[in-house]
Each structure stands twice: as structure tokens, then as C-alpha cells.
Amino acid sequence: MAEIVILLAIRKIGIALGKAAEDQASVQFGRYGTQLLELQGSMGRVGRELRIMHDVLCQMDIRSRNNQVYEGWLEEVQKVAYVMEDMVDEYLYLVGREHDIGCCFFLKKGFKKPRSLLSLNKIASKVKEIEKDLSHLSDTKNRWVPTISNGNASNSNYIVKRSQDLANISRSLDEEDLVGVDKNREKLEQWLAGDDLECSVISLLGMGGLGKTALAANVYKKEREKFQCHAWVSISQTYSREVILRNITKELFKDNVSVLSSTLDMDIISLEETLKKYLEQRKYLIILDDVWDPEAFHDLSRMFTHNDRAVD
Known part of the structure; x- marks a missing residue:
């Protein structure tokens, strides 16, 4: 399940950094160019970190499954991915709230209206925290989570099984979960x-x-x-x-x-x-x-x- 949560966050980041949203953000926040660029840079780095984490999760040694340390770490990664997904929703809603290609366009594609509207600065600050959290989680994994066992049969079997599990989860996704397709x-x-x-x-x-x-x-x-x-x-x-x-x-x-x-x-x-x-x-x-x-x-x-x- 964590892999799917991460993928959804990655896809939303991709749309937030796409040309339509970027052009709209430039119009909406042109006078805050520096802050906007910093936020977009942070989102890009978070997206790359999540992508690498996703790839690592897909290759974790089968012996790590049901390991309390691994499961605890995985739960923290999932929490951060959820928070990042919320921040992207906030950003896209803020970017497009006064224009048809913004709020309505993105919400129809699976984005939920934020519970409370944050300012650009608050979103940027929160994304910076997420970036730090992901870096900390990466360090934590290296210290405490069992490493990947390369090339052995159990690892190959695990990759195949996870691929099948992810395929089954993907088949069950609702239409509102499909973004940009x-x-x-x-x-x-x-x-x-x-x-x-x-x-x-x-x-x-x-x-x-x-x-x-x-x-x-x-x-x-x-x-x-x-x-x-x-x-x-x-x-x-x-x-x-x-x-x-x-x-x-x-x-x-x-x-x-x-x-x-x-x-x-x-x-x-x-x-x-x-x-x-x-x-x-x-x-x-x-x-x-x-x-x-x-x-x-x-x-x-x-x-x-x-x-x-x-x-x-």
C-alpha cells in the first residue's frame, strides 16, 4: 500500500510542476518569483526522493517484511507521502482558485479541495519540512532497516510478488485516483x-x-x-x-x-x-x-x- 501512496504523491507533484500549473502560478504569484521558484525546487527534490524511495521499497529483501523496524519505517514514509499529497492539493487549489484551468481543472482529476486554504509561504515552509523529514528517513533506513540482499532467490521472488501485488492494487483504483490520464x-x-x-x-x-x-x-x-x-x-x-x-x-x-x-x-x-x-x-x-x-x-x-x- 505504501508504494501506491508514494506513486500518487509523485504523480501529483508532476502535475504541480507541469507547464499548465507553472504558467498559472507565474500569473498568480508573479511578484513572489523567488519564493515560487524555491517552492517548485523543493517539490522537485521531494518528488525525486520519493521516486527513489519507491524503487527501494520495490526491491526490499523479503526478510524485511513483517520486521517491526522496517514496518515502522515504512509507516513513517507513508505518513510523509500523505502530507506531501495534501500540500500539493493546497498548492494547486491556491494556484487555480480564480481560474477555470486551476481549481476546477485539477479537482476534477482527483484532487480534493483543501480543508483550510494555506498561503504560498506556509505551503513552501511545510514542503521544506517534508524535504527534511525524507532526508531523515533516508538516514534512518541506512542505520536501522535491513539492507537489500542482492541477487538471491528470495529477493527475486519478493520482487515478483510485490509486482503482482501492486498490479492487483492498481486494478482496484477508482477513477478519481487516476490523475492526468x-x-x-x-x-x-x-x-x-x-x-x-x-x-x-x-x-x-x-x-x-x-x-x-x-x-x-x-x-x-x-x-x-x-x-x-x-x-x-x-x-x-x-x-x-x-x-x-x-x-x-x-x-x-x-x-x-x-x-x-x-x-x-x-x-x-x-x-x-x-x-x-x-x-x-x-x-x-x-x-x-x-x-x-x-x-x-x-x-x-x-x-x-x-x-x-x-x-x-
Whole structure:
């Protein structure tokens, strides 16, 4: 959960430092140029520190889980991320309170109206405190929190598990939690609604933490009923082709118990042929989430038959 809280704070900082907010801030607080630049600089440093913390959390040794010291440290990081998120909301509300591209624009994208409006100086002071708190937490981690164990099997397994956990959390995010994704969401919806009858592959590429799974899940929930059948499966860093095929089968045949039962004893070749025959008669949507290596897609793509109904 802490990783998601941190990511939301990072995304809000990104919008606060984006061109639209920056231009509006320059108009609103032009006479306070020095203070504004200092605040924006502090937000940028906090954002970078949170990004590094997020990356570290995703690689922490599995032995650190359920460790009282680690959990206590993680709780403090989460608290600071929450406070930073509140300060960004305060800043954006303050920047845009008299203009449509400010308050209303940002609040519609998941920002909550602050409980009490702070001044620019108070926000800047609070962000400075957050910057110091993060620096202190980094020092505390180095002194007391168990270090990452590089290269061992338990660490690799933990990374895979955390990746799957984060993907599951991302899929459950509400629409108001998605910030700054409207254009990409509209583009995905247009592609899925296209009249192209060829089997299409849509790839969402980017480093971890950008919100690819959350975006895909949001579109998937809205668009899946337009297809005759649909499935969502996670691949992860290490995967079994047979397990993935069986998971797709469970998704596609979850409402047909007799057909699903008949696939239980099938070998992988028979299973693949059954899926191909089923899909070639239908317009389908298959989401392969958390793909670490393009070879994983190529390994599974033989099943995705090309017909005049398919969208993949």
C-alpha cells in the first residue's frame, strides 16, 4: 500500500510542476518569483526522493517484511507521502482558485479541495519540512532497516510478488485516483472501438510506477462488455506458459462449468488448440499485464488467432 501512496504523491507533484500549473502560478504569484521558484525546487527534490524511495521499497529483501523496524519505517514514509499529497492539493487549489484551468481543472482529476486554504509561504515552509523529514528517513533506513540482499532467490521472488501485488492494487483504483490520464484513456478507447477487423496488438510501454496497469484496468472495465469474450491475466517476471494458458481458460470459460471442467485434464497442446478454436469465432479482448520481456508475448501469441472479429 505504501508504494501506491508514494506513486500518487509523485504523480501529483508532476502535475504541480507541469507547464499548465507553472504558467498559472507565474500569473498568480508573479511578484513572489523567488519564493515560487524555491517552492517548485523543493517539490522537485521531494518528488525525486520519493521516486527513489519507491524503487527501494520495490526491491526490499523479503526478510524485511513483517520486521517491526522496517514496518515502522515504512509507516513513517507513508505518513510523509500523505502530507506531501495534501500540500500539493493546497498548492494547486491556491494556484487555480480564480481560474477555470486551476481549481476546477485539477479537482476534477482527483484532487480534493483543501480543508483550510494555506498561503504560498506556509505551503513552501511545510514542503521544506517534508524535504527534511525524507532526508531523515533516508538516514534512518541506512542505520536501522535491513539492507537489500542482492541477487538471491528470495529477493527475486519478493520482487515478483510485490509486482503482482501492486498490479492487483492498481486494478482496484477508482477513477478519481487516476490523475492526468484522460488523453491516453480516450486514445485507448478509440483504438478499441475502431472498425479494423484485423487482430490488433496495443502495447503500453514504460518504466514501473507510471500507472500502466491502472489505466488499462480502467479502460478494460468500461470496454470489455463490447466484446464477445474477454480475459485479464498477469504474466510477471517468471511465468509458466501452461499456467498462463490455464488462467486465460478460467477467465474465458468461468460461466461455462462443463467446458471448463473438460479442459482440466488437457495437455498444453490440446489446451492451446481449444483456446484457438474458441477465439477464432469471437471478437475478443485479452489483456496481458505485467509483461517484463517481449518474448513472453511472442511465446503466447500463437494462441491469438487472426480472424475478422478479433481485437487483442
